[in-house]
Amino acid sequence: MIDKAQLQDMSADELRVLALELMSKVQVQQHIVDRTEAALRFSDAKLEQLTHEMAVLKRWKFADRSEKLGHEQQSLLDETIDADLAAIELELERLSTEPKAKDAPNKPRRAPLPANLPRVNVHHEPESTLCGCGCELERIGEDVSEKLDYTPGVFTVERHVRGKWVCGHCETLTQAPVPAHVIDKGIPTAGLLAHVLVSKHGGHLPLYRQERIFARAGLAIPRSTLGQWVGMCGVQLQPLVDALKEKILQHRVLHADETPISMRSPGKGKTHCAYLWTYCPGAFEPMKAVVYDFAESRAGEHARAFLDPWRGRLVCDDFAGYKQLLAQGVTEVGALPTRAVSSTTYMSPVEARLPKMPCATSANCTMSSARRVISPPKIDWNFANDARVPSPKHCTPGWFCSAHA
Numbered sequence: 182m183i184d185k186a187q188l189q190d191m192s193a194d195e196l197r198v199l200a201l202e203l204m205s206k207v208q209v210q211q212h213i214v215d216r217t218e219a220a221l222r223f224s225d226a227k228l229e230q231l232t233h234e235m236a237v238l239k240r241w242k243f244a245d246r247s248e249k250l251g252h253e254q255q256s257l258l259d260e261t262i263d264a265d266l267a268a269i270e271l272e273l274e275r276l277s278t279e280p281k282a283k284d285a286p287n288k289p290r291r292a293p294l295p296a297n298l299p300r301v302n303v304h305h306e307p308e309s310t311l312c313g314c315g316c317e318l319e320r321i322g323e324d325v326s327e328k329l330d331y332t333p334g335v336f337t338v339e340r341h342v343r344g345k346w347v348c349g350h351c352e353t354l355t356q357a358p359v360p361a362h363v364i365d366k367g368i369p370t371a372g373l374l375a376h377v378l379v380s381k382h383g384g385h386l387p388l389y390r391q392e393r394i395f396a397r398a399g400l401a402i403p404r405s406t407l408g409q410w411v412g413m414c415g416v417q418l419q420p421l422v423d424a425l426k427e428k429i430l431q432h433r434v435l436h437a438d439e440t441p442i443s444m445r446s447p448g449k450g451k452t453h454c455a456y457l458w459t460y461c462p463g464a465f466e467p468m469k470a471v472v473y474d475f476a477e478s479r480a481g482e483h484a485r486a487f488l489d490p491w492r493g494r495l496v497c498d499d500f501a502g503y504k505q506l507l508a509q510g511v512t513e514v515g516a517l518p519t520r521a522v523s524s525t526t527y528m529s530p531v532e533a534r535l536p537k538m539p540c541a542t543s544a545n546c547t548m549s550s551a552r553r554v555i556s557p558p559k560i561d562w563n564f565a566n567d568a569r570v571p572s573p574k575h576c577t578p579g580w581f582c583s584a585h586a
Contacts, residue, residue: 227272231269231272234265234269235269235270263404263405263407263408263409263411263412264408264409264411264412264415265412267408267409267410267411267412267413268412268413268415268416269412271412271413271416272416291368293327294327294329294338294368294400295399295400297399298336298337298338298399298400299335299337299338300327300337300338300339300340301330301337301338301339301340302340302342303339303340303341303342304342304344305341305342305343305344305357305358305360306343306344306346306357307344307346307355307356307357310346310355312348312350312351312353312355313351313353314348314350314351314353316348316349316350316351317348318346318347318348318355319346319347319348319349320344320345320346321345321346321347322344322345323342323343323344323345324342324343324345324356325340325341325342325343326340326341326343326359327339327340327341327368328341328362328368328369328370329368329369329370329373329400330370330372330373331370331372331373331376331395331398332372333376334398335398336395336398336399336400339370341360343356343357343359344356344357363413363414363417364410364413364414364417367410367413369410374410374414377391377407377410377411378411378414381411388404388407388408388411389404391404391407392404392407422472425470425472426460426472426487428468428470429460429461429462429468429470429472430488430491432462432463432466432468432493433493433494434462434463434466434493434494434495434496434514435460435461435462435463435488435491435493435494435495435496436459436460436461436462436463436495436496436497437458437459437460437484437488437495437496437497437503438458438459438497438498439456439457439458439459439479439484439500439502440456440457440459441454441455441456441479442454442455442456442457443455444477453477454479455475455476455477455478456475456476456477456478456479456483457473457474457475457476458473458474458475458476458483458484458487459471459472459473459474460472460474460487460488463496474487479500479502480502481500481501481502481503481504481505481506483502484502484503484506485505485506485509488506488511489509491511492509492510492511493511493512494511494512494513494514495511495512495513495514496514496515497513497514499515
């Protein structure tokens, strides 16, 4: 820190250097302030968006509406809404800067797990029973929390027992910390949550069917509860998705594609075309992974937002949404065409009036008609600069029958 007296004794060159240093510090501080303000604006906007989405979902679930869907279809929609509501509430809790309000005193308590289920005790004790003052701790009690676990066909209960140890001299209470769980204060173990997620997304078992399976195993878990678990797990697994995206963007060559899916808009009673964007490394890369990015449209901004600031070689089709990436420094590598896509078989009205032509494949072909076929180009692979770029040589049009086309 420079005081006024030192400023009086400084030369012009020293003052100029000091001014430059102060200007650089001001620029750095201004950059930090701008980033903080942008993060706050994003958090506020996200908070408002999630609040609105939750209100729309609740209105769709609880408001009166005409029964346009069958019972099974309505069950699928309801369980999806339960998952979305749980995920949105958890995200709102994370984004909110206000302290979490205590539960209302009249909030219904969770029913205890059935006593007939087998129990497995998991003990959590302090690493040392010696107090800091040198006295031996004495066990005076314990806290027990029960978690529901599931192996195919059998429910079990994990009893987490945390002993309470106290020092008789300084009256210090020592207890092992609460073990981390995927859902805080929830009853499912990580194994049960993994089973629900894999059954839903890997085994294509809707939650209402899993509810029946669990009921046959001895404990009926409502599908609304299962939906909440799915939504919370989606939020908790987001850091893994972000880490996988970061790993994938470290590759120099990526493949990208988009697939349309039908999305039902809550409250509108209609479906519109949404898209699932996929990104993965090449087939010869040691890392075998795919990242799915859901978007409500096919706009190219979704691909730009996902790939930014990545600047590598992108294997994609000729969709115009990827073209803007080329202006940002991404190198386009055309996808290798297949015969089913690149072959164009047609017969124009003029050709339909022409006499039948012999098949160009075999002089002994006895087919009575032939069609004009433009065969796919022959490909030479160019591995220069570590880029797998196809360079077509030529296309061979000709007359081929349906058997040799």
